Amino acid sequence: MQAHxxxxxxxxxxxxxxVQQEAETVSWEHFQMAYTAAKATNxxxxxxxxxxxxxxxxxxxxxxxxxxxxxxxxxNGRAILADEVGLGKTIEAGLVLKELMIRGLVKKVxxxxxxxxxxxxxxxxxxxxxxxxASQRKQYVWEHYDVIVSSIDLAKRTPHREIILEQDxxxxxxxxxxxxxxxxxxxxxxxxxxxxxxxxxxxxxPVQNKLSDIYNLVSLLKPGYLGSYKQxxxxxxxxxxxxxxxxxxxxxxxxxxxRNRRDDTGLQWTKRKVETVWIDFEDAERDVYDTMQDSxxxxxxxxxxTLLRELCSxxxxxYLSMKKMVEENPQSSDVYLPLMQAxxxxxxxxxxxxxxxxxxxxxxxxxxxxFTEYRASQFYLQWMLKQHDISSVPFRxxxxxxxxxxxxxxxxxHAQVLIATEAxxxxxxxQFCSNMINYDLPWNPMRLEQRIGRIHRFGQExxxxxxxxxxxxxxxxxxxxxxxxKINLFERVIGNLDHILAELQVPDMEKExxxxxxxxxxxxxxxxxxxxxxxxISETGEQIxxxxxxx
Amino acid sequence: xxxxILHQFLRKFFISNxxxxxxxxxxxxxIQLTPxxxxxxxxxxxxxxxxxxxxxxxxxMELTLLTDPxxxxxxxxxxxxxxxxxxxxFRLIRSSAQVARLYEKLDTNSRTAxxxxxxxxxxxxxxxxxxxTETHSVGLQLLNGQFMTNAMENFTNLDFKQQISDHCYCxxxxxxxxxxxxxxxxxxxxxxxxxxxxxxxxTTSVLEQEKSLLAHFFDPNSQEEQDEELRQERAALYDNExxxxxxxxxxxxxxxxxxxxxxxxxxxxxxxxxxxKEA
Numbered sequence: 001m002q003a004h005x006x007x008x009x010x011x012x013x014x015x016x017x018x019v020q021q022e023a024e025t026v027s028w029e030h031f032q033m034a035y036t037a038a039k040a041t042n043x044x045x046x047x048x049x050x051x052x053x054x055x056x057x058x059x060x061x062x063x064x065x066x067x068x069x070x071x072x073x074x075x076n077g078r079a080i081l082a083d084e085v086g087l088g089k090t091i092e093a094g095l096v097l098k099e100l101m102i103r104g105l106v107k108k109v110x111x112x113x114x115x116x117x118x119x120x121x122x123x124x125x126x127x128x129x130x131x132x133x134a135s136q137r138k139q140y141v142w143e144h145y146d147v148i149v150s151s152i153d154l155a156k157r158t159p160h161r162e163i164i165l166e167q168d169x170x171x172x173x174x175x176x177x178x179x180x181x182x183x184x185x186x187x188x189x190x191x192x193x194x195x196x197x198x199x200x201x202x203x204x205x206p207v208q209n210k211l212s213d214i215y216n217l218v219s220l221l222k223p224g225y226l227g228s229y230k231q232x233x234x235x236x237x238x239x240x241x242x243x244x245x246x247x248x249x250x251x252x253x254x255x256x257x258x259r260n261r262r263d264d265t266g267l268q269w270t271k272r273k274v275e276t277v278w279i280d281f282e283d284a285e286r287d288v289y290d291t292m293q294d295s296x297x298x299x300x301x302x303x304x305x306t307l308l309r310e311l312c313s314x315x316x317x318x319y320l321s322m323k324k325m326v327e328e329n330p331q332s333s334d335v336y337l338p339l340m341q342a343x344x345x346x347x348x349x350x351x352x353x354x355x356x357x358x359x360x361x362x363x364x365x366x367x368x369x370x371f372t373e374y375r376a377s378q379f380y381l382q383w384m385l386k387q388h389d390i391s392s393v394p395f396r397x398x399x400x401x402x403x404x405x406x407x408x409x410x411x412x413x414h415a416q417v418l419i420a421t422e423a424x425x426x427x428x429x430x431q432f433c434s435n436m437i438n439y440d441l442p443w444n445p446m447r448l449e450q451r452i453g454r455i456h457r458f459g460q461e462x463x464x465x466x467x468x469x470x471x472x473x474x475x476x477x478x479x480x481x482x483x484x485x486k487i488n489l490f491e492r493v494i495g496n497l498d499h500i501l502a503e504l505q506v507p508d509m510e511k512e513x514x515x516x517x518x519x520x521x522x523x524x525x526x527x528x529x530x531x532x533x534x535x536x537i538s539e540t541g542e543q544i545x546x547x548x549x550x551x
Numbered sequence: 552x553x554x555x556i557l558h559q560f561l562r563k564f565f566i567s568n569x570x571x572x573x574x575x576x577x578x579x580x581x582i583q584l585t586p587x588x589x590x591x592x593x594x595x596x597x598x599x600x601x602x603x604x605x606x607x608x609x610x611x612m613e614l615t616l617l618t619d620p621x622x623x624x625x626x627x628x629x630x631x632x633x634x635x636x637x638x639x640x641f642r643l644i645r646s647s648a649q650v651a652r653l654y655e656k657l658d659t660n661s662r663t664a665x666x667x668x669x670x671x672x673x674x675x676x677x678x679x680x681x682x683x684t685e686t687h688s689v690g691l692q693l694l695n696g697q698f699m700t701n702a703m704e705n706f707t708n709l710d711f712k713q714q715i716s717d718h719c720y721c722x723x724x725x726x727x728x729x730x731x732x733x734x735x736x737x738x739x740x741x742x743x744x745x746x747x748x749x750x751x752x753x754t755t756s757v758l759e760q761e762k763s764l765l766a767h768f769f770d771p772n773s774q775e776e777q778d779e780e781l782r783q784e785r786a787a788l789y790d791n792e793x794x795x796x797x798x799x800x801x802x803x804x805x806x807x808x809x810x811x812x813x814x815x816x817x818x819x820x821x822x823x824x825x826x827x828k829e830a
Contacts, residue, residue: 015649019813025812028711034809036560072681076680192788
């Protein structure tokens with residue numbers, strides 16, 4: 001069997017033009033250098049990664065090198081990278097891209113990532129991989145730069161969409177690809193119609209609860225690889241649990257998907273040290289809390305639970321909510337106005353004082369991240385820290401990408417504390433900080449895991465210290481004692497948590513817990529219901545662990 | 552290319568392009584660029600356009616390159632194999648040194664004949680499931696048609712000039728260089744025939760597999776939707792994917808000429824080179 005050979009016939013014409021002129025041609029030195037340059041860039045081997053040799057400033061971990069090698073050599077540059085959170089999917093993808101570029105297989109590149117991550121991708125590709133990536137801001141960029149990073153929402157809008165669909169991309173990458181699991185969405189058909197030679201899909205959660213999710217992802221990479229949808233459904237059904245029974249399907253998937261788990265990487269992870277910091281309300285605070293809890297306006301049960309949570313966080317949070325409720329519904333002022341007046345008289349929040357105490361007791365300059373659920377608490381904490389000469393910067397999910405980068409940098413270089421209102425699961429990496437204060441706890445374990453993941457990740461060199469603040473004899477105490485301690489979330493890394501929650505078909509954990517609080521008539525009832533919930537979470541986790549479906 | 556070789560390479564590049572070396576130590580090069588190199592390397596087209604419009608001479612910048620990864624200096628950039636700057640320089644060199652006519656530098660008092668050689672340097676790209684590239688330098692004596700492999704490597708210790716040395720004269724080629732160029736092509740094709748074709752077989756079978764999967768997935772007979780628009784959409788998707796497959800997995804070899812030149816060598820040198828080759 002022979003390959004088609006294409007000879008360089010254009011060159012001889014160019015040569016002819018130059019040789020015909022009597023003028024001097026290039027010097028021997030330059031002629032030699034051109035040959036040396038070409039020879040140095042020619043890679044005379046089919047196998048192995050050459051890119052790491054070109055990136056002497058980077059240290060890659062064995063699982064990252066192996067993942068990239070498999071994608072390039074065994075998967076022909078079309079793969080799902082599905083490492084668990086924090087193992088460096090970005091690094092693996094960058095390495096694959098660099099390898100393909102060095103080997104001359106890829107020139108035109110499109111990376112579609114969440115809007116909040118565009119800048120981070122651009123920075124990492126440039127600084128870590130020397131890949132001259134540009135972010136999409138203006139229209140003309142599409143045609144003029146070879147490597148573009150954009151959000152999918154921007155890319156699919158007119159006029160960008162039309163321009164992009166005309167390009168012949170050598171390489172397309174989709175970050176957070178699990179969002180593409182539904183083949184009927186606009187995003188899906190947009191990605192499907194892109195012209196792409198090589199393609200990487202990045203996701204930490206390749207399968208949630210339906211087999212069709214994985215079918216759709218694989219079909220983007222390799223249409224036909226899993227058969228037609230009808231055949232697929234007839235053969236395998238649509239129940240994720242069936243995947244365990246289908247070894248053949250598992251094998252098929254293994255050929256297009258790389259999935260490293262923390263346990264498989266052989267890396268020493270730094271420890272998580274968890275400490276619960278109990279706070280006792282002052283008498284005045286306790287009085288207001290109890291009054292609020294006992295107010296028996298039945299219609300407002302949900303609102304009451306929200307207010308109680310807020311009061312555990314800051315006076316301001318509860319006060320602002322009530323003020324808003326009164327504005328929206330003047331009749332409710334009978335209930336809320338007395339409470340608001342009581343709150344106004346409260347001293348500084350016991351929890352905030354505890355934060356100051358904790359930070360002051362730490363070695364000078366020790367950095368802390370404080371997470372709170374409420375913006376009012378965030379403002380309050382900022383003010384409090386300032387009163388005590390502790391420098392801090394705020395961080396919110398709503399910040400534009402540029403501002404996030406700036407805040408992150410301020411925190412790294414200048415401020416001692418970062419006060420964040422949102423875990424920002426797709427947000428910033430703060431591994432240079434190893435202390436976290438959960439000023440109040442989210443009622444969704446996944447969000448807590450994401451919070452911790454901001455600092456307990458790749459690159460963290462110290463043990464991570466997590467302080468969970470809770471006010472004794474309040475809702476917070478229940479959440480901490482009955483939910484989080486039971487599922488043992490703080491100490492271990494639950495890589496499967498997202499699967500578990502999806503499995504449980506609980507779309508909104510927070511609402512679920514609120515309902516438990518609202519519907520229960522006694523602490524005993526709350527305890528029983530939360531116990532049931534945690535038992536199911538633990539069992540499902542064990543089940544998934546046992547099946548270890550994607551090896 | 553290790554960092555010492557890289558350092559020498561860059562030094563040679565800048566000096567031979569007329570730049571002044573402002574500072575140099577082991578691992579650092581500070582260079583005063585010429586206007587021409589500033590325009591090529593510093594990426595400030597507007598500056599140069601305005602200067603030209605105003606009829607003024609531009610002020611070329613200084614460039615400090617660190618070839619030692621451990622070194623630091625103000626306003627300096629690290630350069631290493633794989634850095635965009637180096638590849639920019641490589642591209643510049645390659646595009647500016649494509650065709651040469653050079654004469655062996657000889658110090659002689661007697662009339663000396665110079666024999667014409669065509670030297671063709673090539674990258675041979677093998678592209679299939681994966682890719683690799685060989686580098687070849689083939690010479691052809693244009694009087695008797697003798698071949699020489701590794702020509703550039705053999706020439707390492709020789710020196711060539713752009714003008715003919717005193718007392719030397721050139722012999723006219725019997726083989727014209729365009730047909731010499733074709734002879735080298737034939738020589739390369741014969742060489743390619745001797746290579747193992749395992750990679751072609753492997754790539755072709757992968758291509759066939761993927762094609763049949765694709766056809767199966769897009770089989771119009773198994774489509775439930777009868778809507779004409781949908782069918783057309785799927786047909787377009789199929790064409791798209793098929794084209795991508797073919798682009799990615801059609802095995803091919805591409806001979807790309809890096810550069811080429813006519814070199815005039817004395818008989819003595821030619822003989823020495825060919826003897827060395829036979830030895």
